[in-house]
Amino acid sequence: MSLLLSGLNNEQLKAVTLPHQSALILAGAGSGKTRVLTTRIAYLIQSRQVSPHSILAVTFTNKAAKEMLARISAMLPINIQGMWVGTFHGLCNRMLRAHYQDAGLPRVFQILDSADQLAVIKRVLKGIGADDEKFPPRQVQWFINNAKDEGLRGSQVEVYDDFTRKMGEFYSAYEQQCNKEGMVDFAELLLRSYELLTRNEILQRHYSSRFNHILVDEFQDTSQLQYKWLKLLAGVEAAVFVVGDDDQSIYAFRGANTGNMKDFEHDFHISKIIKLEQNYRSHGNILDAANTLIRNNSGRLDKNLWTSEGHGEPLRVYNAQTDFDEAAFIVKEAKFLQAGGVRLSQIGLLYRSNAQSRVLEHALFNASLAYRVYGGLRFFERQEIKHALAYLRMIANQNDDNALLRIINFPARGIGIRSLEQLQFDAKQQGGSLWQAALEKYRVGAIPIQESEDMASVSHIESRKADKPKKGLNSFVVLIESMQQGCLELPLPEIVDHMLEHSGLVDYYRAQREGANRLENLNELINAATSYIQEADDGSLATFLAHASLEAGEHQSGNNQDALQLMTVHSAKGLEFHSVFLSGLEEGLFPHENSRNEVGGLEEERRLMYVALTRAQRRLYLSFTQSRMLHGQTRYNIPSRFLEEIPDSLLEWLRPVQEEVITQQVSGIMEQELGAADPRSGMLTRNSKFGIQDRTLGITGMEASQWRIGQNVVHAKFGTGIIVNCEGGGSDARVQVKFSQAGTKWLSLEYAKLVST
DNA sequence: ACTGATTCTTTTTTT
DNA sequence: AAGAATCAGT
Numbered sequence: 001m002s003l004l005l006s007g008l009n010n011e012q013l014k015a016v017t018l019p020h021q022s023a024l025i026l027a028g029a030g031s032g033k034t035r036v037l038t039t040r041i042a043y044l045i046q047s048r049q050v051s052p053h054s055i056l057a058v059t060f061t062n063k064a065a066k067e068m069l070a071r072i073s074a075m076l077p078i079n080i081q082g083m084w085v086g087t088f089h090g091l092c093n094r095m096l097r098a099h100y101q102d103a104g105l106p107r108v109f110q111i112l113d114s115a116d117q118l119a120v121i122k123r124v125l126k127g128i129g130a131d132d133e134k135f136p137p138r139q140v141q142w143f144i145n146n147a148k149d150e151g152l153r154g155s156q157v158e159v160y161d162d163f164t165r166k167m168g169e170f171y172s173a174y175e176q177q178c179n180k181e182g183m184v185d186f187a188e189l190l191l192r193s194y195e196l197l198t199r200n201e202i203l204q205r206h207y208s209s210r211f212n213h214i215l216v217d218e219f220q221d222t223s224q225l226q227y228k229w230l231k232l233l234a235g236v237e238a239a240v241f242v243v244g245d246d247d248q249s250i251y252a253f254r255g256a257n258t259g260n261m262k263d264f265e266h267d268f269h270i271s272k273i274i275k276l277e278q279n280y281r282s283h284g285n286i287l288d289a290a291n292t293l294i295r296n297n298s299g300r301l302d303k304n305l306w307t308s309e310g311h312g313e314p315l316r317v318y319n320a321q322t323d324f325d326e327a328a329f330i331v332k333e334a335k336f337l338q339a340g341g342v343r344l345s346q347i348g349l350l351y352r353s354n355a356q357s358r359v360l361e362h363a364l365f366n367a368s369l370a371y372r373v374y375g376g377l378r379f380f381e382r383q384e385i386k387h388a389l390a391y392l393r394m395i396a397n398q399n400d401d402n403a404l405l406r407i408i409n410f411p412a413r414g415i416g417i418r419s420l421e422q423l424q425f426d427a428k429q430q431g432g433s434l435w436q437a438a439l440e441k442y443r444v445g446a447i448p449i450q451e452s453e454d455m456a457s458v459s460h461i462e463s464r465k466a467d468k469p470k471k472g473l474n475s476f477v478v479l480i481e482s483m484q485q486g487c488l489e490l491p492l493p494e495i496v497d498h499m500l501e502h503s504g505l506v507d508y509y510r511a512q513r514e515g516a517n518r519l520e521n522l523n524e525l526i527n528a529a530t531s532y533i534q535e536a537d538d539g540s541l542a543t544f545l546a547h548a549s550l551e552a553g554e555h556q557s558g559n560n561q562d563a564l565q566l567m568t569v570h571s572a573k574g575l576e577f578h579s580v581f582l583s584g585l586e587e588g589l590f591p592h593e594n595s596r597n598e599v600g601g602l603e604e605e606r607r608l609m610y611v612a613l614t615r616a617q618r619r620l621y622l623s624f625t626q627s628r629m630l631h632g633q634t635r636y637n638i639p640s641r642f643l644e645e646i647p648d649s650l651l652e653w654l655r656p657v658q659e660e661v662i663t664q665q666v667s668g669i670m671e672q673e674l675g676a677a678d679p680r681s682g683m684l685t686r687n688s689k690f691g692i693q694d695r696t697l698g699i700t701g702m703e704a705s706q707w708r709i710g711q712n713v714v715h716a717k718f719g720t721g722i723i724v725n726c727e728g729g730g731s732d733a734r735v736q737v738k739f740s741q742a743g744t745k746w747l748s749l750e751y752a753k754l755v756s757t
Numbered sequence: 758a759c760t761g762a763t764t765c766t767t768t769t770t771t772t
Numbered sequence: 773a774a775g776a777a778t779c780a781g782t
Contacts, residue, residue: 416758570770632773
């Protein structure tokens with residue numbers, strides 16, 4: 001017991017050993033909140049004799065859930081089977097599987113990921129002849145998910161104009177389609193589960209009396225519906241222990257509601273909030289930067305992080321010419337870090353949006369530095385995997401129209417749009433699924449009616465095996481049925497194997513020129529199935545499919561080798577690295593331009609920046625570029641406002657050696673030579689505490705011209721800006737400047753007194 | 758019905 | 773830039 005609690009500071013100890021009551025723990029970044037949460041659970045079990053069976057813990061990601069379980073088992077030599085630990089979605093899924101009948105779902109309901117959901121919506125919209133110019137499927141999807149997050153059904157959507165009326169209709173039609181096919185999207189998992197508990201008092205009482213202790217991680221990211229779900233589960237007796245940090249709320253776009261923290265205080269009669277403010281992660285300068293930045297937000301709960309460690313190094317800022325230049329810089333620095341003894345897995349490379357990873361990956365690949373990308377295109381979202389999963393879904397549930405549509409003609413078996421339209425028409429007529437319609441057709445076409453009636457007990461497949469068709473609808477029916485038969489008694493990995501061989505997917509990708517990688521992934525799917533049955537207590541096909549949808553990102557074909565960690569800032573939440581590169585600190589990118597139009601958008605971006613900064617333990621690089629390829633065209637950006645919100649005294653500006661002139665040169669107006677070197681330039685890195693070799697690099701090259709595209713300038717009247725275009729030469733030379741405040745203007749170089757920065 | 762080519766669209770963050 | 777959707781030719 002004392003071993004369990006040793007090393008905790010006062011506040012942590014207080015939180016861990018709280019009596020049976022609800023509590024709100026305000027825990028800053030790096031203040032040991034996961035430790036508090038896991039120790040609390042271990043403490044409850046060990047010292048308070050609480051049964052694991054009556055504990056429910058909600059985490060934000062599957063990764064966090066796994067880590068929590070691992071940590072608890074490390075602390076306690078007991079069986080933690082009965083404990084419910086998972087994400088909101090995972091736990092709702094678990095509940096719905098257990099009570100599928102009460103929830104009005106088929107036994108093998110299918111979980112739709114966002115892409116699947118979009119496909120269904122497109123299908124539904126087409127089916128009712130909606131104008132997809134006026135109602136883009138994406139927007140409909142957004143509308144439906146928002147409504148669900150608010151706990152509303154299609155019929156309950158508030159209608160105040162034609163548009164919302166239409167949207168409500170689409171939602172209802174989509175709802176109907178999902179019910180027909182036994183499909184459940186992410187938001188539906190929560191809503192169904194919530195409705196189940198509201199409508200079924202017996203179940204609600206059962207669960208609320210079972211779970212005496214409910215613990216919630218990342219509470220600031222819970223949505224309204226999730227909070228309501230928690231309240232139902234808690235009932236009146238449970239002690240609800242929530243841990244959160246309002247400054248790290250970065251999921252408002254998904255319905256996260258920081259207001260839940262205030263509501264919680266009130267609803268659960270919290271008398272005193274426990275604050276964890278001592279940071280054990282980062283050196284002082286990093287913390288100071290984060291603290292100063294986040295102070296620009298309004299309406300925060302009061303909290304200030306501090307550390308007993310020293311200031312450490314200043315934050316290193318690098319102004320790159322292009323995104324390639326930025327990537328090259330990062331590669332170079334990462335190599336130095338590695339040479340200095342920092343493991344690659346201890347280096348985080350963060351960016352605002354997934355699209356930014358590509359240039360970085362390219363540079364890392366060429367430098368043969370091992371790296372691992374998290375997020376982005378996830379394993380279970382790759383097309384070959386999606387195809388394979390669709391076959392598996394057909395095996396599990398033939399009424400899954402979505403799956404059928406995906407594979408009915410892949411690999412090609414001669415079923416074109418005509419046959420498909422006919423099939424869809426038939427299905428509509430019969431009021432059944434596409435599969436049922438196909439089966440009907442097959443029966444009628446392939447076997448005389450009397451015969452099929454006579455042989456009702458014998459599978460018609462068996463009777464027709466001799467002249468098995470190789471093309472067309474019938475071949476598909478035969479294929480799926482034979483797969484089902486063939487998989488009946490097989491363990492999961494062999495089902496996958498069987499399916500891969502017989503579906504023709506393997507042959508298809510083997511024949512493709514670029515198919516090697518996809519083949520590898522398909523093979524990896526067998527491995528995923530193998531490791532799944534080892535971990536899960538129910539290794540059935542249906543649960544595996546649910547796992548694939550819910551944990552799309554968890555499975556990576558890469559192994560555990562030491563590698564640089566690439567990810568978005570969002571996915572970096574909760575992680576820490578010895579050194580962090582935060583790239584793309586440019587206006588429009590970070591803060592993202594889309595955040596401009598959203599209420600509270602900028603503050604959410606700032607919190608995101610706060611999360612990014614606080615990932616670093618010892619060293620932090622901040623970089624931005626003057627020009628960047630985005631969506632196929634070069635864009636010129638000015639540095640992020642967030643850089644200016646960090647005190648200059650904490651920053652050290654780096655200037656690179658110009659190894660080659662990468663800059664675009666402006667014809668005719670490059671007479672002026674660069675003057676004295678920037679006083680802040682010079683050493684690229686300096687000697688550091690963790691043994692990085694000292695290396696001093698001077699400026700060896702000069703920039704070709706002071707005035708070039710991408711150049712940062714200051715104008716006496718318009719302020720700071722960046723050159724985005726130029727024309728003419730000599731005394732006619734003019735440049736177009738995008739000012740941070742004054743907009744974009746053409747200026748004559750002869751008259752406008754521009755100063756370069 | 759399939760294929761290859763061309764045009765069009767998309768671009769924040771995630772369970 | 774990369775994918776999806778559409779189109780023309782086989």
